[in-house]
Amino acid sequence: MTTFIATIEHVVKGPVWGCQDCGQCVLHSTGMTCPMNCPKTLRNGPCGGVRENGHCEVKPEMKCVWLKAYDRTQDWPLPSTWKDEYNHLRPPVDNRLKGTSSWKNFFTKRDRWTPAGWKNTTEEVAAQGVDH
């Protein structure tokens, strides 16, 4: 059943979003742009190597994934809660989830597991008023 869900997800999200099956989908918070298509798999914004024309340092023919994400977050009619999440610090990828269904991981909350040391800094607590 688990494999079946993962297959369905792959078939749906692969062609549309270029899903890389990381198993911890953050599309909603990145302007519906999959950050795993960044050659450096950066989850928190563009690197410093973006070319003058907005294209990727590694793949010059491709527009920077994070420029796309930024533009879409500004321009697309996405829910404001999703747009707000754009600037959140997304945690490191949990490599154990590779190839599993992010839909399942979302409903079981497995995708929100982070290591015990991954805590908000005092500055983040002060800024957000919450500790998570």
Next chain:
Amino acid sequence: MSKLEHKLLNTTETVFTAEFHTLDGNGFEKAKKVADRFRGWFDGVNATDNTAAHAHVSNVASAIAMKQLGLEPILQVVCRDKNRLAQQADIMGASMFGVENFVALTGDDVTAGDETEARRVFDLDGPQLVRLMSTIKRGEYMSGRKIDPAPHMFIGAVENPGAPPFEYRVQRVAKKYAAGAKFLQLQICYHQDRLEKFCAGVRDAGLAGKISIIPTVVLVKGARPLNFMHNSVPGIDVPADQIARVEKAADPAEEAYLQTLEFAQHALAQPGVRGLHITDFRNDDTLERLMTDLGRVREITKTNATTNDVKDDHAYSA
């Protein structure tokens, strides 16, 4: 507390940092020569981590050498070559030798280097690495396992004010500040208007005085390195008129120096800027000239005057 940290947090003095030269064969002898040139000029010197995706003496070894040679190292940690376990090991290893300044970078891609067939890692990204450094500073590994006592750490990050998306770069600064970065070394930027907007943006985001901005200037001898940076270094755009200015000058080396001085003075005048990071590609007397022209007085003491004081028995002063 490191000297860099003290100056940035407790004084209003302008700080100067530099890029240590990459070390290969006969590394320690070369390190001594660089240390003799740098000693007394800089408040911190970056121990680089495989710059531009080329293998060299490691960041940790360079940082320890600097400690031994009387320089204050800033350990660069890059995400390209190592996963989070190795990054934590490097931070802890450098810390064991008294390294207190750390700077987190995403890093150039392997395609920028000379071993493009290598596997790229990027287990963490830049902002995540900043938070990992904060985790260690708090006394924990990523797993939550305790580090007692916690190492003393002064954490920084980098940003490129000259690469798109320009307005979003400030939001990334806010993210890195929130993750624990107290200083920000900038990529060299040959567009003064972009640097102005970036610094004003950081100020308008309420981060003035919270994160110290340290822009970079590069000492070059002529137009060739400017062309190289423009054509070959990802994220650096050198406007044609800036290249032409040096290329067509009667004395290109002098014009290149004046250009660097001008960019340095312009950068120091921006809001939130607390110092300069200097990359020296010239290896001549213009380093001293630039520092003097910027009003810096060399801090030479008896203990750091020469490398002759350095004993062979790892005389680092933690």
